[in-house]
Amino acid sequence: HPTSDLAGRAQASADFLKARITDAPRIAMILGSGLGAIGDQLDDATAIDYAEIPNFPVSGVEGHKGRLVFGRLEGVPVVVMQGRSHFYEGWSMQEVTFPVRAFHLLGIDHLVVTNSAGGINADYKPGDLMIINDHINFTGQNPLHGPNEDAFGPRFPDMSDPYSAELRQLLHQVAHSRDIAVKEGVYAGVAGPSYETPAEVRMLRTLGGDAVGMSTVPEVIVASHCGMKVAGISCITNYAAGLSDTKLHHDEVKETADRVRETFTGLVRGLVQAIAHTL
Numbered sequence: 001h002p003t004s005d006l007a008g009r010a011q012a013s014a015d016f017l018k019a020r021i022t023d024a025p026r027i028a029m030i031l032g033s034g035l036g037a038i039g040d041q042l043d044d045a046t047a048i049d050y051a052e053i054p055n056f057p058v059s060g061v062e063g064h065k066g067r068l069v070f071g072r073l074e075g076v077p078v079v080v081m082q083g084r085s086h087f088y089e090g091w092s093m094q095e096v097t098f099p100v101r102a103f104h105l106l107g108i109d110h111l112v113v114t115n116s117a118g119g120i121n122a123d124y125k126p127g128d129l130m131i132i133n134d135h136i137n138f139t140g141q142n143p144l145h146g147p148n149e150d151a152f153g154p155r156f157p158d159m160s161d162p163y164s165a166e167l168r169q170l171l172h173q174v175a176h177s178r179d180i181a182v183k184e185g186v187y188a189g190v191a192g193p194s195y196e197t198p199a200e201v202r203m204l205r206t207l208g209g210d211a212v213g214m215s216t217v218p219e220v221i222v223a224s225h226c227g228m229k230v231a232g233i234s235c236i237t238n239y240a241a242g243l244s245d246t247k248l249h250h251d252e253v254k255e256t257a258d259r260v261r262e263t264f265t266g267l268v269r270g271l272v273q274a275i276a277h278t279l
């Protein structure tokens with residue numbers, strides 16, 4: 001049974017949610033800026049604002065709704081986070097990743113993380129979808145900092161396959177069957193909220209980054225810690241600094257996410273169906 005304060009708070013959130021749902025999902029999805037539409041497409045949906053859930057942080061970023069939606073996607077029970085809190089808003093890494101802990105205590109063992117990201121790889125263009133095969137934690141932080149939460153995982157968790165090779169293969173199969181062009185690459189996570197400078201983009205590219213964003217890394221570290229299988233998809237919403245002569249603006253992020261919403265939704269729907277066949 002959870003012993004630490006964090007584990008106790010996560011248990012309180014999970015108990016609150018268990019009392020509100022019937023179909024306990026095994027798949028959770030975190031939807032990034034402008035990508036939350038799937039949460040409005042669930043059947044038999046139960047929506048719960050983050051503000052109602054004990055201990056849940058509430059995002060204040062445009063393009064993020066701030067609610068959990070339980071329901072069925074392609075007939076599969078899922079829970080969708082419409083909006084996420086971000087480190088750059090001032091939340092601690094422990095607060096940003098708190099929902100993942102609560103999901104673990106709900107019995108969720110598959111996590112689909114999506115985000116909007118800047119393209120670093122010169123072959124990428126706005127509108128591309130990138131299957132994440134690894135990440136670089138350039139936030140300077142670690143959500144597992146501090147005493148280990150033994151109820152969730154080991155002190156020194158393995159990170160050799162943080163974006164499940166099995167789920168990546170499923171994603172490629174789904175993309176192929178639905179004729180969706182996808183890239184596969186490394187997501188570089190930065191702290192934000194300022195976008196990167198051209199020099200930082202060149203550094204991240206030299207380090208092997210293909211896309212850059214201000215989320216995902218913390219959630220995936222915590223998901224790996226508690227043994228979840230993770231799939232990550234980045235929607236490339238703009239060129240990173242220095243790769244085009246336009247200045248970066250959050251409006252462009254949301255506009256591009258809107259433009260690819262249908263394709264993105266099709267990929268995620270197919271992935272959920274494919275995961276369900278493995279359960």
Ligand SMILES: Nc1nc2ncn(CCNC(CO)CO)c2c(=O)[nH]1
Pocket residue numbers: 033061086116117118119195196212213214237238239240241248249250253
């Ligand atoms: N160059 C660049 N392009 C991007 N497009 C989306 N994001 C992810 C960050 N999204 C923020 C602000 O748009 C909102 O969470 C980024 C980023 O971090 N860098």
